[in-house]
Amino acid sequence: MIVNLTDTTTHDISEKLDQMHEERGETTSGRVLTLLITCLPTELDESVHTASAASREHPCRIIALVKGAGAVEAAESRLDAEIRTGTDAGAGEVIILRPFGELTGHLDTLVIPLMVPDTPAVAWWPTTPPLNPSKDPIGAMASSRLTDASRTPDPQRTFELLRKSATPDDVDLSWTRLTVWRAMLASMLDQPPHEPITSAQVSGEPGNLSVWLLAAWLHVQLGVPVGIEWDSAATAVRGVKMYRSDGELSFDRPCEDQAVVSVPGEAPQQISVPMRTLVECMSEELRRLNPDEVYVKVIHSDFDFTETFVDE
Secondary structure (H helix, E strand, O other), rough: OOEEEEOOOHHHHHHHHOOOOOHHHOOOOOOOOEEEEOOOOOHHHHHHHHHHHHHHHOEEEEEEOOOOOOOOOOOOOOEEEEEEEEEOOOOEEEEEEEHHHHHHOHHHHHHHOOOOOOOOOEEEOOOOOOOOHOOOOOHOOOOOEOOOOOHOOHHHHHHHHHHHOOOOOOHHHHHHHHHHHHHHHHHHHHHOOOOOOOOOEEEEEOOOHHHHHHHHHHHHHOOOOEEEOOOOOOEEEEEEEEEEEEEEEEEOOOOEEEEEEOOOOOOEEEOOOOOOOHHHHHHHHHHHHOOOOOHHHHHHOOOOOOOOHHHH
């Protein structure tokens, strides 16, 4: 069900929500969090779809704040809203707020009355984030803050700015996309013989933040030099090579869903490693809701996130 409210107030929105819950025989007791999304009109549909899909695993109230909703923004102060429940909202409800005029400078006051009481809040910026998410009015209300620098016009610059202001409660989805890679590589290194790694190399799409982050993680975990090789044919991380005295260990993904694992003395193995979807990444972060200590250690390490060690 979708209900539109024009020139409304947060009080009216709350009353309408209560009415809809009563009609459907629902309560908010099953909501585990409030997900706050700040986005542009062009990002709204994809963002709400992603959040709604993730909410099926983590029932929540989704509040989407649409910035720059139209020309009327500069002419008058007004709040338009849309409430979605049932099949239109995943396992919870979606509240879409479109503030105009002076209200655009008080987004936190619009959100606070609509948050689910006594549950954590997560803030998510689907594309361009504030320079300091923890100091942003919406980010300051959240116990966890999610960004996605790879989806901005200048990912490297955005990530550098985010690194400078990062707190233990911030994480970028460029890191979350590496969960499977890190698990696979750790599993390879757990197999005997446990010869020390002397160096490593990561290859992937030019400028892809996940490539840098994976290289930084290997550098931190192994304490060895890690180079980067840019592959213009890749669309994400392409592969990893690790060198030790008995030969080369490699994890190569030549296509989007298949990878080949090669270990000295053994026949190469082909395994399925599909590209992670945005919904999967969001679901993982909504499941965690606590500081990612490894991520914090990696982004604050001495790894040079701007240096290319190996040319294409």
